[in-house]
Amino acid sequence: MLKIAYSEVYKYHLPEGHRFPMEKYELLPQQLLHEGIVTSDNFFHPDQLTEEEILLTHDPAYLHKLNHLTLSRKEERNIGFPVQKALVERGKYIANGTYQCSLYALQNGVAMNIAGGTHHAYPDKGEGFCVFNDISIATNLLLDRGQVNKVLIVDLDVHQGNGNAFIFQQNPDVFTFSMHGAKNYPLRKEVSNLDIGLEDGTDDKTYLDLLTNTLPRIIEENEPEIIFYQSGVDILETDKLGRLGVSLEGCRQRDHFVFNQAKINDVPIVATMGGGYSHRISDIINAHANTFKEAQYVFF
Template sequence: MKIAFHDVYVHPLPPEHRFPMVKYELIPQQLLREGIIQPMHLFEPSPLDEDIILLTHEKEYWHKLRDQQLTYREQRVIGFEQSERLTLREITIGQGTIDISLHALDHGIGFNVAGGTHHAFAARGEGFCLLNDIGLAANYLLDRRKVKQVLVVDLDVHQGNGTASLFENNGSVYTFSMHGAHNYPFHKERSDWDIPLPDGITDGPYLQALKDALQILINKVRPDIVYYLSGVDILETDKLGKLKITAAGCLERDILVFDILKKHDIPVAVVMGGGYSPKVKDVVDAHCRTFSAGMDIYGY
């Protein structure tokens, strides 16, 4: 088992942006405290090399990030004030998702304690996302001929608009997003398959829609690897989510994904995505249940 964690934090942030970042510090602590993992399972990635970044992102945009030259408007759209530590954190997350992908190809599953920066486009960031870690990892594996076909299963409550845009014309990466129809981003890109969900959807209809979709996806795409974006902003407690999924339903979602992938011997790289419940404990608990479910089903 290999789990990427990131000892690169970006404090001080404006108060309204601190909460989403706290969970990345707390998740590894809780996983260790509950005995779900051992210290040997954790590793800290190195920052990405520029040549890998440029497989996915445009040079002009990357250099703006690297040299701290984003405009005020660009920073506002992203939601963070630019800083060298923020850029370092982002390129470390990207390398972490590459590393867990390689581990998954050899051992079945890998986790990134962060990741899921699915709102980043080739030439811009938005929605707390600077670089697209799934895009970076998928393009790396394809460029190095590690895989031929990639499937993205994005179950964050927000559509993976950046990921959809990155791979719009790339038949080697199939993008699937099941998300809130009336949630951010309000202009949706076109994934290969989008399932927009109504506000207030509950466990039963949600899980049935996912179960039906997963079998179709596996048969249609036949992926060499799956990127699973396991956002917990689907929870009924989430202040941004608008859905009514219980903690038990969120766990059942994870079990459905892991069960079908393990049944078909498909490696999976798991990234965390969003979670904005007012109580940080609800967010951390839900993410830790994702880790536990994946490890149980893949035999760790």
Template sequence: MEKYSLLPEQLLYEGTVTEDDFFAPAPLPEAAILRTHTPEYWHKLKTGTLSTKEIRAIGFPMRPELIERGRVIAQGTLDCARHAWREGIALNIAGGTHHSFADRGEGFCVFNDIAIAATELLHAGEIQRAIVIDLDVHQGNGTASIFANEPRVFTLSFHGARNYPARKMVSDLDLGFPDGTGDAAYLEQLYRVLPAVLDEVQPDLAFYLSGVDILESDKLGRLSCTLAGCRERDRFVLQTCKDRQLPVAVSMGGGYSTRLATIIEAHANTFRVAAGIFGN
């Protein structure tokens, strides 16, 4: 999508970031893929032997370039998590591929970048407990499934109750919002839920999926939040993490507003808020 090239250009132009703030990940190693995804699924991806049904579920024609891109995105989220551990926060321009299951892809998601990153850090003993704060408008069904029997990862999802996927998985805590939910109702729940969950879970690291498809202008979202409300959502999540000295790795997630400028502005707000809170 065009937003992945335009967003860094906008952030550089306005001075929110500098060239020195960027890093470029390498493709994720096979060993890391196999700690989250099944050998059978990885073999099909490598050999181009996904069935027509499996390709249809992912949503686009599978090419080696797309698989390589997914590996880079996943490594980017893992790198972000390690940068966040040292510096407080790091943000992936892409990521948030939360519809990918251990054994299959869905919803334009090939690899599950947040699940891979959390699994790798737990495997390496770098963290003992993580939380996934998934505020994309679509439930992170793949993430919920992958961590269903993993007590060291708490999955929290705010999403449209009647939106994709039709069949939701069970997160540790799911809040489904009715169509048309606006800023006040959405933020009221966020203010109530997030601090209490963090205080209970006591994670070492947070993964924040900051999808901007909660906007009223979004073609797929079906909620009615404003740009200001979306920005306040980001501010509250990041400030709540900062107040608890909780490192946070951010993945951008979805955004499908009719005007590309709206998508860029909403995603750029996440970076602006992060710079304001963690840059001090």
């Protein structure tokens, strides 16, 4: 069965004036249930991470600032929204959701988080709407506990996975692959094991050709024991921030291809949602819902 991390704490309301589409974390599970893609049995409630678990990835000084709400204005501005207690606590559940998903994926082949993919967080700072780096946290826990020996991070959000690239730069057990808008945020990019920078306006064919020519080779050469897939839908042509020209159908084909590669190569996969900033919330939800549909279709 497709296990999906989700709980009430994922819902969060930003103060007035913040335009980040937080409502997607409430609307997506409703849509999945409404469309019959999943039933309530598919969902599980993650527990919260312990300090010790967070400290495998994040610096004690940064965690202290988050726990005591003592980030500087500049640090908070870099994150992009006010950092309140409930937001910090929520991040600890979501990051553990990604780790617990990885344990389900090792059993079932696939698992998904209705949030996460917070790939811009560094050990000592957050940025770009990311406080904790859930994929790095899950990866470090798996490696530390000997649950896997090799990890592949496939980051197809339109923004480079700079946090993961930085965190695992010196780690030969983790391969980071990021395909992203070359001219998009972050302006100063980190070096992943493989980066593909896309031109503005990249269309379905160019996008999918690049992906289908690259991912199978990465899997073959690295033989990962798990894949973390950051399935951001800000590659859509309708996205306010993305600058690419990928259609909803192209985005669905991307998801299908990634899940199918995991399946045929027998590598467990965890999908985390990542970004999505289309003008219409329905475009965001439809694209994310497709990711869950494809996971069901390919694996079950």
